[in-house]
Amino acid sequence: MALLHLLLAQASAASDSTKGLTAIGRGIVYGLAAIGPGIGIGMVVSNAITAMARQPESAGTVRTTMFLGIAFTEALALFGFVLAFIISG
Amino acid sequence: MNLLLAAEVPPISHVTIWGAGPLGINKTAVIYGFATIATILIFVLGTRRKDALVPTGFFQNVAESGVGFVRNQVILSTMGPEGLPYLPYLTALFFFIFFSNITEIMPAVQFPANARFAMPMTLALTTWVLFNAAGMIRQGPFRYVKNSLIPPGVPAALLILIVPIEFISTFLVRPFSLMVRLFANMLAGHLILVTFAALTAGLWAMKVTVVIAPLSFGLLVAMTGFEILVSFLQAFIFSVLTAVYIGGAIHPEH
Numbered sequence: 001m002a003l004l005h006l007l008l009a010q011a012s013a014a015s016d017s018t019k020g021l022t023a024i025g026r027g028i029v030y031g032l033a034a035i036g037p038g039i040g041i042g043m044v045v046s047n048a049i050t051a052m053a054r055q056p057e058s059a060g061t062v063r064t065t066m067f068l069g070i071a072f073t074e075a076l077a078l079f080g081f082v083l084a085f086i087i088s089g
Numbered sequence: 090m091n092l093l094l095a096a097e098v099p100p101i102s103h104v105t106i107w108g109a110g111p112l113g114i115n116k117t118a119v120i121y122g123f124a125t126i127a128t129i130l131i132f133v134l135g136t137r138r139k140d141a142l143v144p145t146g147f148f149q150n151v152a153e154s155g156v157g158f159v160r161n162q163v164i165l166s167t168m169g170p171e172g173l174p175y176l177p178y179l180t181a182l183f184f185f186i187f188f189s190n191i192t193e194i195m196p197a198v199q200f201p202a203n204a205r206f207a208m209p210m211t212l213a214l215t216t217w218v219l220f221n222a223a224g225m226i227r228q229g230p231f232r233y234v235k236n237s238l239i240p241p242g243v244p245a246a247l248l249i250l251i252v253p254i255e256f257i258s259t260f261l262v263r264p265f266s267l268m269v270r271l272f273a274n275m276l277a278g279h280l281i282l283v284t285f286a287a288l289t290a291g292l293w294a295m296k297v298t299v300v301i302a303p304l305s306f307g308l309l310v311a312m313t314g315f316e317i318l319v320s321f322l323q324a325f326i327f328s329v330l331t332a333v334y335i336g337g338a339i340h341p342e343h
Contacts, residue, residue: 071329074274081277082272082276
């Protein structure tokens with residue numbers, strides 16, 4: 001009986017409040033991490049659209065640079081995404 | 090009917106693990122083997138006819154289009170003609186990452202091998218060694234480090250602030266962000282597809298298919314199409330960033 005109790009205690013190492021707080025923490029981490037890159041990607045793409053509209057023959061170069069800028073800013077949101085999964089509790 | 094939790098692998102035991110320990114093979118390793126063989130096959134089968142000026146076979150067209158794409162969009166746009174010696178490595182890198190990403194939407198496989206961070210980490214470390222070695226060989230070690238850490242036109246009083254930031258940004262954040270960008274994009278896409286597929290399958294199994302199941306299925310189809318774009322784009326971005334870092338190491342900003 002004591003052994004069963006010990007096994008159960010080992011199995012659920014986190015109490016309910018810890019699990020709830022962990023879930024809230026994960027949500028906060030990714031939610032806050034997504035604000036900046038959201039605005040940033042919007043700025044990158046809007047400037048790219050303006051550039052393509054002003055000079056249509058440079059559209060290919062602008063498009064390539066736009067994808068590069070999107071990848072850079074999106075990486076920051078993905079750091080938050082990965083960290084949200086890493087948080088354990 | 091085994092209702093799938095979004096994070097559990099269905100019991101298809103013949104593809105999960107063969108062997109154990111460091112020599113064990115699992116689904117990820119099989120997909121990387123496929124990506125390697127596919128990359129090699131495209132260029133071996135594409136270069137068989139040595140005297141055809143107009144490309145005529147399927148593999149020859151794919152190989153020449155691939156090399157042309159990497160040469161123009163990846164190297165000449167970012168590094169200039171000085172970077173053309175890196176064309177073989179960047180072509181192999183692009184095709185390898187593309188083939189290991191595109192298995193995410195292949196019907197029997199449904200798993201992007203880059204959703205486990207071992208290979209993205211290895212590729213990012215290879216890029217890191219490559220651009221540092223290229224810079225050190227081209228400029229000499231001390232001049233390369235000095236040119237990396239001290240941007241031109243910075244007043245000397247700010248250097249004590251700028252140099253640690255530049256060090257962390259150039260030598261630590263670059264490989265780490267390469268790894269995380271590829272890994273997290275593939276992981277996020279895979280989780281989205283698994284979530285919507287499990288939702289649709291679960292609703293179908295419980296026969297509650299009124300409102301949510303068609304929407305979930307429609308979004309699954311749309312996200313599968315989006316993941317094709319993301320697979321190609323992540324391979325392209327990894328190659329372009331490798332090219333940009335090598336180019337920045339070879340000729341620093343004047």
